[in-house]
Structure formats: structure tokens, C-alpha cells
Amino acid sequence: MEPATENEWDRLSSSSSDGEEQAASDGSSSQFNRQQHVAFLMMMYESLPHHYQYQEINRITLAHFAISGLCLLGALDRVDKDAVSDWVLSLKAHPSNKADLTNGEFYGFHGSPSSQLHPDDNGVLMHNGSNLASTYCALAILKAVGYNFANIDSKSILTSMRNLQQHDGSFMPIHFGAEKDLRFVYCAAAICFLLEDWSGMDRERAKAYILNCQSYDGGFGLTPGSESHGGGTYCAVASLRLMGFIEDNVLSKNMSSSIIDLPLLLSWCLQRQAADGGFQGRANKPSDTCYAFWIGSVLRMLGGYNLIDKEALRGFLLTCQSQYGGFGKCPGDLPDLYHSFYGYTAFSLLEEPGLNPLCAELGMTEFSALGI
Amino acid sequence: MESDEGDEQQQEAERLPLSQRPEWSDVTPIPQDDGPNPVVPIAYKPEFSETMSYFRAVYYSNERSSRSFQLTKEAICLNPGNYTVWHFRRQIIETLHADLQDELAFVGRIAKSNSKNYQLWHHRRWVAEKLGTGAVNKELQFTKKMLSLDAKNYHAWSHRQWVLQALGGWEDELDYCQMLLGEDIFNNSAWNQRYFVVTRSPLLGGLIAMRDSEVNFTIEAILGNPENESPWRYLRGLYKDDTESWINDPRMSSVCLKVLSTKSNYVFALSTLLDLICHGFWPSEEFREAINALNTPDSGPLDSDLGRAICRVLECVDPLRCNYWLWRKSKLPLTVSSQ
Numbered sequence: 001m002e003p004a005t006e007n008e009w010d011r012l013s014s015s016s017s018d019g020e021e022q023a024a025s026d027g028s029s030s031q032f033n034r035q036q037h038v039a040f041l042m043m044m045y046e047s048l049p050h051h052y053q054y055q056e057i058n059r060i061t062l063a064h065f066a067i068s069g070l071c072l073l074g075a076l077d078r079v080d081k082d083a084v085s086d087w088v089l090s091l092k093a094h095p096s097n098k099a100d101l102t103n104g105e106f107y108g109f110h111g112s113p114s115s116q117l118h119p120d121d122n123g124v125l126m127h128n129g130s131n132l133a134s135t136y137c138a139l140a141i142l143k144a145v146g147y148n149f150a151n152i153d154s155k156s157i158l159t160s161m162r163n164l165q166q167h168d169g170s171f172m173p174i175h176f177g178a179e180k181d182l183r184f185v186y187c188a189a190a191i192c193f194l195l196e197d198w199s200g201m202d203r204e205r206a207k208a209y210i211l212n213c214q215s216y217d218g219g220f221g222l223t224p225g226s227e228s229h230g231g232g233t234y235c236a237v238a239s240l241r242l243m244g245f246i247e248d249n250v251l252s253k254n255m256s257s258s259i260i261d262l263p264l265l266l267s268w269c270l271q272r273q274a275a276d277g278g279f280q281g282r283a284n285k286p287s288d289t290c291y292a293f294w295i296g297s298v299l300r301m302l303g304g305y306n307l308i309d310k311e312a313l314r315g316f317l318l319t320c321q322s323q324y325g326g327f328g329k330c331p332g333d334l335p336d337l338y339h340s341f342y343g344y345t346a347f348s349l350l351e352e353p354g355l356n357p358l359c360a361e362l363g364m365t366e367f368s369a370l371g372i
Numbered sequence: 373m374e375s376d377e378g379d380e381q382q383q384e385a386e387r388l389p390l391s392q393r394p395e396w397s398d399v400t401p402i403p404q405d406d407g408p409n410p411v412v413p414i415a416y417k418p419e420f421s422e423t424m425s426y427f428r429a430v431y432y433s434n435e436r437s438s439r440s441f442q443l444t445k446e447a448i449c450l451n452p453g454n455y456t457v458w459h460f461r462r463q464i465i466e467t468l469h470a471d472l473q474d475e476l477a478f479v480g481r482i483a484k485s486n487s488k489n490y491q492l493w494h495h496r497r498w499v500a501e502k503l504g505t506g507a508v509n510k511e512l513q514f515t516k517k518m519l520s521l522d523a524k525n526y527h528a529w530s531h532r533q534w535v536l537q538a539l540g541g542w543e544d545e546l547d548y549c550q551m552l553l554g555e556d557i558f559n560n561s562a563w564n565q566r567y568f569v570v571t572r573s574p575l576l577g578g579l580i581a582m583r584d585s586e587v588n589f590t591i592e593a594i595l596g597n598p599e600n601e602s603p604w605r606y607l608r609g610l611y612k613d614d615t616e617s618w619i620n621d622p623r624m625s626s627v628c629l630k631v632l633s634t635k636s637n638y639v640f641a642l643s644t645l646l647d648l649i650c651h652g653f654w655p656s657e658e659f660r661e662a663i664n665a666l667n668t669p670d671s672g673p674l675d676s677d678l679g680r681a682i683c684r685v686l687e688c689v690d691p692l693r694c695n696y697w698l699w700r701k702s703k704l705p706l707t708v709s710s711q
Contacts, residue, residue, distance in 0.1 A: 032474065039447055044412065044442065045412060046413075047412075047413055047414075047415060048412050048413065048414045048415065049415060050414065050417050052414050052417060053414050053415075053416050053417065053420050053451070054451060054453055055453055056414050056416070056451070056453075056454075057451075057453055057454045057455065057456070059412060059414065062412050063411045063412045066409075066411075066412055079558070080409070083409035083411070084411055086407075086408075087409060087410060087411045087490045088405060088411075090407050113404050113405050113406055113407060113410075114404045114424060114428075114454075115454070115456045116405075117428060117431065117432050118404070118405075126434070127432065127456070129432060129456050131454075156595070163380055166516075171396070174455065176459050177459075177494075177498075178455060178490075178491075178494055178651060179493070179494045180489055203516070215564065215567075216567055216605070216606070216608070216609025216612050217605035217606075217608070218391075218605075221564075222526070222530070222534075223530060224536075225533050225568050225572070226533060226564070227526065227529065227560060227561050227564040228418060228564070229526065252663075264608075265641075266696075268605075270692075270693050270696050271601060273693070277692075282524070282560055282561070283560040283601045283602055283605070284558040284559070284560050284600070284602060285560070286603065287523065306695060307693070307695045307696040308695070309691075309692045309694070309695070311694070312692060330653075346427075363636055
């Protein structure tokens with residue numbers, strides 16, 4: 001992520017202080033500073049500083065971090081939910097007719113109006129930049145603001161999504177070609193799960209691809225043969241969970257019947273907690289805030305979250321907490337939206353008071369637990 | 373391969389707004405349509421907005437010209453994450469039959485400051501795929517260069533693995549891994565690549581044929597730095613799907629014993645021994661003696677069951693994973709005591 005400058009963060013801190021918890025001068029604190037985090041997210045929600053322009057094609061992802069983040073912090077009342085759902089829906093790619101759904105393109109959501117050009121004079125969408133990652137984020141946001149999913153054109157999303165699945169089970173994110181890896185298998189699975197309809201993908205093929213991604217050390221790489229990695233492992237396990245291939249609390253059951261090497265995966269995940277208490281994404285690499293979510297969630301999904309050292313993790317995360325609100329990647333770093341969001345999800349896994357419960361498989365608030 | 377980016381940087385410093393360039397005077401830029409209530413609006417810088425507005429214009433009209441080609445270069449340098457720009461550039465390359473070697477050079481020039489950009493690496497792959505096997509050496513050189521800047525760059529490793537599988541060039545790969553491990557024995561990416569080569573190279577005999585020499589190499593690495601997780605995982609990986617051979621290879625337990633005898637950095641030695649026992653390995657008396665000799669605090673008299681004894685030591689010496697070792701202990705089969 002593009003680093004912010006000190007000047008920009010000075011501006012933020014002067015307008016976001018509300019007199020509550022006084023952070024230590026080095027930014028860390030002994031408490032999760034919920035008020036400050038809400039202020040940080042609201043500031044991002046209202047206007048992103050210019051260095052975020054480098055991620056503008058994925059603006060909907062940034063919106064997801066801000067809005068789903070506010071949801072986790074129980075502060076969504078500050079958001080104009082109708083304006084949000086209108087904006088998200090405006091990013092939907094629309095087929096001009098039913099035949100389009102099998103023309104090879106995907107009719108999901110765009111990441112940003114900047115890549116969304118209007119249909120030509122014949123009403124044909126010539127430049128369809130909608131993609132799987134943006135679609136996942138769109139649905140996450142719509143879920144957070146309580147939009148009625150019955151009003152979403154699920155059929156166009158699910159039917160056209162099949163065009164993106166490859167022969168080996170992996171997914172391309174976008175119809176005109178891009179890298180194929182586990183991230184998009186995950187997006188596809190999450191989309192099907194959220195729309196409650198698995199016609200969007202071939203689950204067996206996806207499973208086969210995922211299993212090919214398990215490395216010799218138990219973790220999963222993003223592609224077959226690649227190094228085991230926290231993000232890849234999350235995508236693998238979450239996808240298998242969503243698709244119904246791993247039962248609840250599998251660690252307390254008969255592990256030998258599992259389709260993946262569970263004991264090795266468990267050992268690998270737990271070894272990712274480093275001496276500083278944080279989680280690393282790969283062996284012999286530095287700890288980073290976001291892996292508290294990626295790896296922590298895997299452990300939660302398997303029923304092994306209690307095996308970690310929660311106090312040590314909490315201690316590490318608090319050194320990544322910024323005095324301006326938000327979280328950075330490493331201790332003392334300036335905050336960014338991505339690490340902030342995953343910092344909040346990590347604190348939700350730690351059951352921090354004042355945060356909503358997390359659905360680890362979907363990476364968002366567990367709405368069913370809230371009676372929604 | 374070009375290593376300096378002076379060309380692109382100089383252009384930035386001298387940039388004339390597009391609205392003032394005569395060759396663009398016939399084009400009406402398309403501003404971004406942010407709608408009535410934009411969420412997370414971005415405070416774009418003017419040159420960014422302008423470049424993207426002109427890009428949208430030629431993209432919309434599908435103008436695959438050399439000025440469009442030049443514009444995609446500017447847009448990429450300003451906004452390298454925008455995949456529609458890269459996509460349009462590829463379309464122009466095809467239409468104009470642009471030189472692919474030049475394109476590799478362009479990617480090479482901007483790679484250093486975009487080393488973790490998915491679009492850049494995908495574009496590189498697309499060009500290399502078009503060039504075919506002739507691109508092998510260049511791609512191996514390129515990834516080697518990128519890895520010399522960051523030996524763990526995930527994108528570089530993915531690209532390298534793709535090159536090997538799609539285009540070939542396996543000849544020197546094991547040596548390359550050896551060299552990287554010589555520079556940093558803790559480089560887990562290099563260990564992973566080693567596994568990749570050993571298991572997939574069409575020039576080597578396959579995992580089982582390579583296993584013996586790989587075991588010896590790995591054990592040496594372990595003994596040099598027993599606190600290094602990577603070789604322990606690699607060692608286990610050499611026996612993937614072959615537990616029987618794993619527990620029957622005397623070198624597996626002997627490396628654990630050797631490390632235990634040094635009484636330092638023995639956490640992985642203990643956990644490996646525990647795993648061996650759980651899979652049916654029967655430890656001789658010298659293992660019990662070695663663990664006894666560790667004299668870990670609070671462990672009390674050594675449990676009669678060696679598996680339980682190991683767990684108790686690990687609870688002490690690997691306290692971060694104390695809950696895990698307690699859980700492992702609880703999962704041990706209730707067998708007869710010491711063997």
C-alpha cells in the first residue's frame with residue numbers, strides 16, 4: 001500500500017480526537033481504542049486521502065473496509081445506508097439481454113465508477129470491468145447495510161460467474177484475463193454462499209484445485225506449488241468450509257477423515273505465531289497485523305482458536321494500533337484501511353468488548369448472531 | 373534488461389498536461405462519473421484525474437493507436453493497479469503488432485517500484501507466453517534480478533514457477549536454490565522452490581530418487597541452525613504420503629537426538645520426535661535420557677510415557693503454544709509407558 005505522509009496524518013489526528021482514551025506518544029496503548037477507530041473509519045468513509053488514488057480501481061474494496069469495519073465496531077448508525085446501497089448498486093454490470101450471460105463475460109460489480117463506462121448507443125456494455133473481488137465486496141457492503149438480497153439480480157451474477165471458472169477448478173477474476181489463484185476461488189465461494197445458490201460454480205472442481213494448493217508443510221499456497229501463505233491458507237480453508245467440505249469444529253472430531261492434512265495444517269498455523277506475539281504470513285518472515293485475521297480465522301474455523309496465546313497476540317496488535325485510530329502493518333507504522341479492517345476482525349476474534357462477533361468464513365460481522 | 377527507471381521518472385517531471393498537447397486536441401476527456409452520493413470519494417491529484425479522463429476517452433472509443441499506446445504507459449506509471457489500462461495496452465499491442473521484446477524491457481524498467489503489483493506480473497506473463505520458449509532465459513534472469521532485491525517476493529516466485537512449468541529452463545534451478553540457501557538458510561521461499569524442483573523437474577528423478585541426498589542436505593542445514601523451522605518442514609515433506617518410510621528412516625530420529633544432546637534450540641527436535649512417536653516410532657532409551665538431561669524447570673519427574681513427557685517439556689520451553697501442547701498431550705493414545 002502507498003505510504004501516507006506524516007502531514008496527512010497530522011490533519012487526521014487534529015480532527016479526530018474526542019478526548020477519550022489518551023494514547024501514548026508512540027501510538028500504542030494498553031486498550032483497544034474503539035472511539036478513535038470509529039473516527040478513523042468515518043474520516044475514510046467521507047474522504048480518502050490522495051495516496052489512495054493508486055487503489056482507486058478497487059474503491060469498492062476500500063468502501064467494504066470502511067463500512068464493514070464500522071459494522072464490526074457497532075457504529076453503522078453514522079452511515080447513510082440508502083446512499084451506500086444506491087452507490088453499490090450503481091456499480092453493477094448489466095447484460096443487455098439473457099444471451100449475454102453465456103457470452104464469456106461476467107456480470108457482477110465494478111470496483112469503481114472510474115472503470116465503468118456506459119453502454120454504447122445500442123445499449124451494449126462494451127467495457128465490462130466487473131470482477132469477482134468487487135462483487136464479493138459489494139455483497140458484503142449490502143449485507144452490512146441490511147439491503148434486501150431478494151432485490152439483487154443474482155441470476156446474472158451466478159450464471160455468468162461460471163464463465164470465469166477454469167478447467168482446473170481455479171477462477172479468473174475478470175473475463176478478459178488476469179492472474180488465477182485461490183483468492184478468486186474464495187470470492188466465488190463467498191458469493192455463492194451469500195446468494196445462497198451454488199449454481200455459480202462447480203464445487204468439486206474448485207475443491208480439487210484447493211487440495212492441489214496444500215504445500216508439503218501443511219499450509220496452502222495461492223497456486224499449486226507455491227509457498228504456503230497465510231492469505232492462501234485462509235482462502236483455501238474458508239472456501240472448503242463455505243462449500244461444505246469441512247465440518248464444524250473438525251479438530252474435535254475424527255481428523256483422519258478430513259480431505260486435507262489437518263494435523264499438519266494445525267501445526268503450521270500455530271507456528272505462525274511469532275515470538276513478538278503477532279502472526280506472520282510465512283515461516284521466517286516478520287509479523288504483520290493482518291495475519292491475526294488470516295491465520296486466526298483458519299484456527300477459528302477449525303475449532304482451534306483457543307490454542308493460540310491470545311494475550312501475546314493482543315499485545316502485539318496494540319503496538320500496531322495507531323494514535324490516529326486504525327492499524328498499521330507493523331509496530332509503529334502509520335495506519336491504512338486494509339490493516340485497520342483486519343485489525344478489527346482480529347480483535348473481534350479475540351472477543352474484544354464493544355465489537356460485533358465475526359463470521360470467520362465470510363470475513364464480516366456474524367449477522368445471524370445478531371438476530372439479523 | 374533495463375535496470376534504471378530514469379526514462380519514466382524524467383517524463384513525470386517534464387509532464388505537460390494532456391489538455392495542452394496539440395496531438396490530443398481532438399479528444400474530449402471523459403471525467404469519472406461519481407454519481408450523486410459517492411462513498412469513500414478519493415481526493416485525486418489533478419494529473420491523475422486528467423490522465424485517467426483521457427484514457428477513458430480512447431478506451432471507450434476503442435482507439436488502438438500509437439498515441440493511445442503512449443497514453444497507457446503514462447496511465448500505468450501513474451496508476452499501475454488499474455487493470456483496465458493494462459488490458460487495453462494488451463489489445464493495442466495485438467492490433468499494432470508492437471514489439472514484444474520492447475514490452476518486456478518496459479515492464480523491466482518499472483518493475484522495481486511495482487514489484488508487488490499483480491497486474492504488472494500478469495502482463496509480464498502474457499508477453500512471455502506470446503514469446504514462448506524463446507523467452508525462458510530472459511524470464512529466469514528477470515525473476516532472479518527481482519529476487520536479488522527481495523528474495524521472498526511472492527509474485528517473483530510464482531512467475532518463476534510458471535516459467536519453469538510452461539517454458540522450461542529447469543537445468544540450473546536446483547543450483548539456484550542452493551545458492552539462495554547459501555545466502556540465507558532461513559529463506560523459506562527458497563526451501564519451497566527446492567521442493568518444487570525436486571518433485572517436478574523433468575530432469576531429476578523425482579522425489580523418491582532424490583530423497584536420500586535431500587535428506588542429507590536438509591539434516592546438515594538443521595544441525596547448523598536447529599531453530600530454523602524451514603528445514604524441519606522440508607524434511608517431513610520429503611516423506612509426504614509415505615509415513616512408513618518416514619518413521620523407519622533412522623536419520624529422522626537421530627537428527628532429533630543430536631539436537632537434543634546440544635541442549636539448545638531443541639523445540640523443533642522435540643516436536644518432530646513427538647510426531648514420530650505418534651505415528652508409530654518406538655524410541656530407544658537414549659531418547660528418554662536425552663530429554664531427562666534437558667533439565668527444564670517445572671517439568672517435575674519425567675512422565676513414564678515419553679509422548680506425555682515431551683508435551684510437558686514443550687509446554688515449558690514453547691510457552692506461546694502451551695495450549696497446543698496441552699491439547700496434543702490430551703490427544704495421545706493411552707498406551708503402556710516407557711518403551
